[in-house]
Amino acid sequence: xxxxxSQPSRTAWxxxxxxxxxxxxxxxxxxxxxxxxxxxxxxxxRALDAIAREDFEAAQFELDFARSIWKDSSEVYLESxxxxxxxxxxxxxxxxxxxxxxxxxxxxxxxxxxxxxMAQEGKLSQVEGFLEKMANPKGPFxxxxxxxxxxxxxxxxxxxxxxxxxxxxxxxxxxxxxxxQWRGLILDRIGSKEDTDxxxxxxxELDPNRVDVLxxxxxxxxxxxxxxxxxxxxxRAERLSPDHIDLPLxxxxxxxxxxxxxxxxxxxxxxxxxxxxPAIFRELGRLELKAGKIADALEHLKRAVDAFPMDQxxxxxxxxxxxxxxxxxxxxxxxARLKAIEADLDKMKVITQQxxxxxxxxxxxxxxxxxxxxxGVGIEACRWAMSALRLDPENVEARKVLQENQASLAxxxxxxxVLEYLR
Numbered sequence: 001x002x003x004x005x006s007q008p009s010r011t012a013w014x015x016x017x018x019x020x021x022x023x024x025x026x027x028x029x030x031x032x033x034x035x036x037x038x039x040x041x042x043x044x045x046r047a048l049d050a051i052a053r054e055d056f057e058a059a060q061f062e063l064d065f066a067r068s069i070w071k072d073s074s075e076v077y078l079e080s081x082x083x084x085x086x087x088x089x090x091x092x093x094x095x096x097x098x099x100x101x102x103x104x105x106x107x108x109x110x111x112x113x114x115x116x117x118m119a120q121e122g123k124l125s126q127v128e129g130f131l132e133k134m135a136n137p138k139g140p141f142x143x144x145x146x147x148x149x150x151x152x153x154x155x156x157x158x159x160x161x162x163x164x165x166x167x168x169x170x171x172x173x174x175x176x177x178x179x180x181q182w183r184g185l186i187l188d189r190i191g192s193k194e195d196t197d198x199x200x201x202x203x204x205e206l207d208p209n210r211v212d213v214l215x216x217x218x219x220x221x222x223x224x225x226x227x228x229x230x231x232x233x234x235x236r237a238e239r240l241s242p243d244h245i246d247l248p249l250x251x252x253x254x255x256x257x258x259x260x261x262x263x264x265x266x267x268x269x270x271x272x273x274x275x276x277x278p279a280i281f282r283e284l285g286r287l288e289l290k291a292g293k294i295a296d297a298l299e300h301l302k303r304a305v306d307a308f309p310m311d312q313x314x315x316x317x318x319x320x321x322x323x324x325x326x327x328x329x330x331x332x333x334x335x336a337r338l339k340a341i342e343a344d345l346d347k348m349k350v351i352t353q354q355x356x357x358x359x360x361x362x363x364x365x366x367x368x369x370x371x372x373x374x375x376g377v378g379i380e381a382c383r384w385a386m387s388a389l390r391l392d393p394e395n396v397e398a399r400k401v402l403q404e405n406q407a408s409l410a411x412x413x414x415x416x417x418v419l420e421y422l423r
């Protein structure tokens with residue numbers, strides 16, 4: 001009689017082991033999948049929070065992860081495209097919108113977002129009519145369109161449209177500090193002092209920590225020689241954002257206005273090594289020249305003139321420094337260049353008047369674009385060219401200027417101080 005064994009056969013044991021391993025792997029996979037879904041959910045929430053505070057780089061990081069899990073979500077692709085647009089990544093935005101359409105995203109929303117991308121990459125003339133139509137008061141896209149068009153019109157020197165669109169934006173989004181900040185900036189450029197102060201004050205009322213508005217107001221106070229109120233605003237801004245790009249320059253200007261030029265010079269000299277922005281070189285060079293530090297002044301003014309090639313004050317100070325150091329030929333060349341710039345700026349005054357009196361004529365805008373391009377001011381050349389192309393999409397001269405200078409629109413090292421708007 002065969003002996004009975006309670007031990008499972010080798011084959012049964014092997015099968016049981018495989019089943020156990022398979023079950024464990026299934027549990028691990030299920031856990032990983034559930035974990036991935038949870039992590040994507042948290043990433044999506046963090047992305048939306050980052051977008052709300054306009055931290056688009058953080059939002060992009062979170063959305064990249066969310067897309068890796070939610071590969072079939074048209075909503076995530078659409079939001080990713082919007083973030084790419086805000087970061088100036090226009091090719092990436094177009095690609096993400098193509099993916100969104102492939103995933104059956106809402107067609108009108110995709111069309112509007114693509115039109116906004118095209119507007120920001122210099123093709124406003126091609127989509128302006130569509131965007132104006134989609135910005136109707138009852139439409140879901142109104143605020144985003146007004147928010148995008150306001151700085152575009154401002155950048156293209158179309159103050160009539162900028163004024164109108166910014167007003168509509170504040171009406172559509174009365175709780176937006178950003179809307180009133182842009183409203184104040186545009187009104188300041190138009191020359192409406194009382195309304196400008198009102199708009200900036202409203203912006204600060206809505207967001208007391210809006211540093212750029214404090215800087216605008218401090219700059220305005222300095223222009224009217226209200227030095228102590230300006231310094232109070234500067235100190236308030238420094239407490240909120242000590243590393244803000246404009247504050248060293250603004251503090252130095254305030255100190256100079258108070259008659260403390262040596263203190264201003266020493267402050268900028270200690271600051272410029274860690275924060276080498278061209279506008280600081282301009283101010284520091286001027287102060288060094290006045291203090292008799294001619295060699296240092298020349299070095300800093302040379303760096304400043306590369307960033308601000310049409311700045312008359314830099315050219316004048318540069319010629320003075322070169323002459324005092326015995327560089328007669330260089331000084332003569334700087335003065336000749338200054339004379340040519342003055343002639344071009346006189347032309348720009350005439351052109352600006354023509355733009356005001358003939359707002360629908362692209363010719364003066366195209367001429368302004370050419371003048372800016374010839375003087376090496378690429379970003380302003382592009383803005384004037386875009387302004388002309390909005391009126392005449394086939395304008396050959398404007399197209400040529402835009403093509404030759406378009407890289408200027410995306411220069412990450414370009415110094416675009418908020419003070420440059422109010423200087």
